[in-house]
Amino acid sequence: MHDGSGRIVVQGLTKQFGPVTAVQNLSFTVEPGSVTGFLGPNGAGKTTTLRMLLGLVTPTAGTATINGRRFDQLGNPARVVGAVLEAQSFHPKRTARDHLRVYAAAIDVPDARVDQVLALVGLTEAARRKAGGFSLGMRQRLALATALLGDPQVLVLDEPANGLDPEGIAWLRHFLQQFARSGRTVLVSSHLLAEIEQTVDQVVIISRGQTMYYGPLEHLRQSQSTRVLVQPADPHALVAALNEAGLHQVEPTPDGRLAITGAESKQVADIALAAGVAVYGIQQEAVDLERIFFQLTSGQYAAAGANPYAQAAPAGYPQQGYQAPPGYQASSGYQAPPGYQVPQGYQPPAGAPAPGQQPDQPTQPPQGYQQQPPGQGQQGGSSGFGGNA
Numbered sequence: 545m546h547d548g549s550g551r552i553v554v555q556g557l558t559k560q561f562g563p564v565t566a567v568q569n570l571s572f573t574v575e576p577g578s579v580t581g582f583l584g585p586n587g588a589g590k591t592t593t594l595r596m597l598l599g600l601v602t603p604t605a606g607t608a609t610i611n612g613r614r615f616d617q618l619g620n621p622a623r624v625v626g627a628v629l630e631a632q633s634f635h636p637k638r639t640a641r642d643h644l645r646v647y648a649a650a651i652d653v654p655d656a657r658v659d660q661v662l663a664l665v666g667l668t669e670a671a672r673r674k675a676g677g678f679s680l681g682m683r684q685r686l687a688l689a690t691a692l693l694g695d696p697q698v699l700v701l702d703e704p705a706n707g708l709d710p711e712g713i714a715w716l717r718h719f720l721q722q723f724a725r726s727g728r729t730v731l732v733s734s735h736l737l738a739e740i741e742q743t744v745d746q747v748v749i750i751s752r753g754q755t756m757y758y759g760p761l762e763h764l765r766q767s768q769s770t771r772v773l774v775q776p777a778d779p780h781a782l783v784a785a786l787n788e789a790g791l792h793q794v795e796p797t798p799d800g801r802l803a804i805t806g807a808e809s810k811q812v813a814d815i816a817l818a819a820g821v822a823v824y825g826i827q828q829e830a831v832d833l834e835r836i837f838f839q840l841t842s843g844q845y846a847a848a849g850a851n852p853y854a855q856a857a858p859a860g861y862p863q864q865g866y867q868a869p870p871g872y873q874a875s876s877g878y879q880a881p882p883g884y885q886v887p888q889g890y891q892p893p894a895g896a897p898a899p900g901q902q903p904d905q906p907t908q909p910p911q912g913y914q915q916q917p918p919g920q921g922q923q924g925g926s927s928g929f930g931g932n933a
Contacts, residue, residue, distance in 0.1 A: 548610070548611025548612065548613075548624070548697065549576065549611055549612070550576035550610075550611065550697045550698055550727070550728060550729040551573065551574065551575060551576060551610075551611070551612075551729070552573065552574035552597065552608075552609070552610055552698065552729060552731060553573050553574075553607075553608070553609050553612075554570055554571055554572050554573070554593065554597070554606070554607075554608045555571050555606055555607050555608075556569055556570075556571055556605060556606035556607070557569070557570040557571070557593065557596060557603055557605070557606035557607070557608055558570070558603060558604045558605040558606050559589075559592055559593075559596060559601060559603055559604050559753075560604045565753060566589050566592045566753055567589040567592050567593055567596070567603075567753040568589075568752070568753040568754050569605075569606070569754065570589065570593060570606070570750065570753065570754060570755055571606075571755055572748045572755055572758040573758070574729055574731050574746070574748070575729070575746070576697075576698075576724075576727055576728060576729040577724060577725070577727055577728075577729075578724050578729075578730070578744075578745040578746050579720050579721060579724045579730040579732065579743055579744045579745055579746070580729075580730065580731050580732070580744060580745070580746040580747065580748060581732055581733075581734065581740040581743070581744035581746070581747045581748070581761075582594070582731055582732065582733040582734075582747075582748050582750075583733070583734070583737070583740065583747060583748065583749045583750070583837060584749060584750040584751055584841060585751060585841050588750050588751050588752065588753065588841070589750060589752075589753040590702075590733050590750065591629070591702060591733070593608070593750075594627075594629060594700060594702055594731075594733065595629070596608050597610070597615065597700065598615050598625070598627050598629070598700065599614065599615035599616045599621075600629075610624065610625055610698055611624065611697075620651060620652070620694070622647075622650075622651040622693065622694040622696070623651065623694040623695070623696065624694075624696055624697055624698060625696050625697070625698045625699075625700060626690075626691030626692055626693070626694060626696035626698070626699050626700070627691055627699075627700040627701070628684075628687045628688055628690070628691050628700075628701045628702060628704060629702045630687075630702075634675035634676070634678075634683065634686065635675065635676075636674065636675060636676025636677075637674055637676060638674065638675055639671065639672050639673060639674055639675070640662065640667055640670055640671050640672075640673060640675055640678075640686050640689075641658060641659075641662065641671040641672060643675055643686065643690070644658040644661065644662065644686075644689060644690060644693060645658055647690055647693055648693055651693060651694050653693055653694060653695075657693055657695075658693070659671075661689040661690075661692045661693055662689060664689065664692060664719075665685040665686070665688050665689045665692070666685060666715065667682065667685050667686060667689060670682060679707065680706065680707030681707040681708045681709060681712050683707070684704060684705075684706060684707050684708060684712075685712070687704075688701070688704060688716075696728075697728050697729065698728065698729040698730075698731070699720070699723060699728070699729070699730045699731070699732075700731050700732075701730070701731070701732045701733070702733045703733060703734055703735065704716060704732060704734070705734060705736055705739060713736075713739055717739065717742060717743045720732065720743060721743065724745075732744070737834045737837055738834065741761070741834075744761060745760065745761060746758070746759060746760055746761065747759070747761050747764065749837065749840050749841065751840065751841040756840040756841065757840060764836055765836070770805075770806075770828060770829060771803045771804060771805050771807075771828075771829040772803070772804045772807050772808065772809045772811075772812045772826065772827070772828055772829065773797065773801050773802070773803055773825075773826070773827050773829050774801060774802050774804065774809075774812055774816070774823055774825070774826045775800070775801045775802075775823065775824040775825040775826070776802065776816060776821050776822070776823055776824070777821060777822035777823070777824065778821050778822075779796070779802055781819060781820075781821050782802065782815075782816055782819060782821045783802065784819075785815050785816070785818070785819035785821065786804060786807075786812070786815055789811075789815050791804055791806070791807050791811075791812075791815075793805035793806055801825070803829070808828065809826050809827065809828045812826060813826055
C-alpha cells in the first residue's frame with residue numbers, strides 16, 4: 545500500500561484545449577516529508593495540472609506521476625492518494641457518516657475507519673447531520689475526511705481552507721504539517737498566501753502555465769533583497785547622506801516613509817545619526833511570500849489603462865494645482881433662476897447682496913490671512929527625493 549516513495553513528479557506537462565494552452569512544459573517535483581504549496585494567479589493552470597495528476601484530464605504532452613506511476617496505474621488509488629478538488633459533491637439528504645460509509649465500501653475499508661476520520665477532522669458531533677445543512681467550512685472538513693478514508697500516502701488538496709474560520713484554518717495548518725512529518729506528501733493549492741507561508745516548506749509557483757520557481761520557501765526568501773523602512777524628520781537630508789554612503793536604491797513609500805533596498809537597519813540608523821537627521825521609526829522589512837509572488841507572476845492579467853478610482857497621491861507628494869476645464873467661465877456671484885421671486889419679508893444679512901444683485905466690492909479674506917503671490921503653488925512637475933536634494 546505504501547511501498548512507493550510518495551514522490552510526485554511532473555515532467556514537461558502540457559495541455560491544450562483547442563487554441564488555448566492551459567499548461568505549457570510544466571516541470572516540478574514534490575518530495576515526501578514536507579508540505580508543498582502550489583501557487584499561481586487564477587487561470588495559471590493550477591487546477592488543470594492537478595486534474596492531469598489525478599487522471600481526470602489527459603495531457604497533450606509530458607507526464608505526471610505518483611510513486612513513479614500514472615494515477616490509473618496505482619491499482620487502488622484511494623489507498624495511495626487522497627484528493628480534494630471540490631467540496632460540493634455531497635448528497636444533501638445523506639448524513640456525513642453515511643456519505644463516508646458509501647466511499648469506504650467503494651475502496652474496501654471497514655466502517656470503523658469512518659468514525660476515525662470523522663474524529664480526525666472534528667465532525668464527530670455532526671456525524672448524523674445531513675450534509676445539505678452543512679456550512680462551507682463543514683463541507684471542506686467532510687471532503688478532507690473522504691480523502692483520508694484510505695489512509696493515503698499522498699494528499700492533493702485544492703483550496704482546502706476555503707470557508708474555514710480562523711480556528712479551522714489553524715487546525716488545518718497543524719494537521720497538514722503533522723501529516724507531512726509522518727513521512728507523507730502534501731500538495732496544497734491556495735490563494736491565501738499569508739496562511740500558505742505559515743504552512744508550507746516548499747513552493748511551486750506557476751504563471752501562464754509555466755514553472756516560475758519550485759524549491760524550499762526559505763531559499764526563495766534568501767534570493768530576494770531586503771528593505772529598511774525609515775521615517776526621517778528630513779527625508780531629503782537623509783537621502784543625500786545615504787547616497788554619499790553608497791546606498792542609491794532609495795524610494796518613497798505611500799505612507800511617507802523611505803524604503804532603502806540592500807541595507808541593514810543598523811547601517812541606516814548610523815548614517816542618519818552621523819548626518820544629524822532625527823528618525824521617528826525604523827524597521828527591517830521581512831521578505832514575505834506575497835511580494836515574491838507578485839514579482840514572479842506580475843503581468844498575467846494586468847489591467848489596461850489608468851484606474852479611474854485611484855486615490856490622490858499621499859501628503860507630501862508634489863501635485864499639479866487644480867486646472868479648470870477648457871472653456872470654463874467662473875461665475876461672478878450667485879444668479880437667481882429666471883422667474884425667481886424673493887419671498888415676502890425676506891431681509892438679506894447685513895452687507896450681503898440681495899438675490900440677483902452683484903456685490904459692490906470683492907469679499908475680504910479673514911483677518912490675518914496671507915494671500916500667496918500670483919503663480920506661487922502652481923509649479924508643475926515632480927521634485928522627488930533624488931532630484932535637487
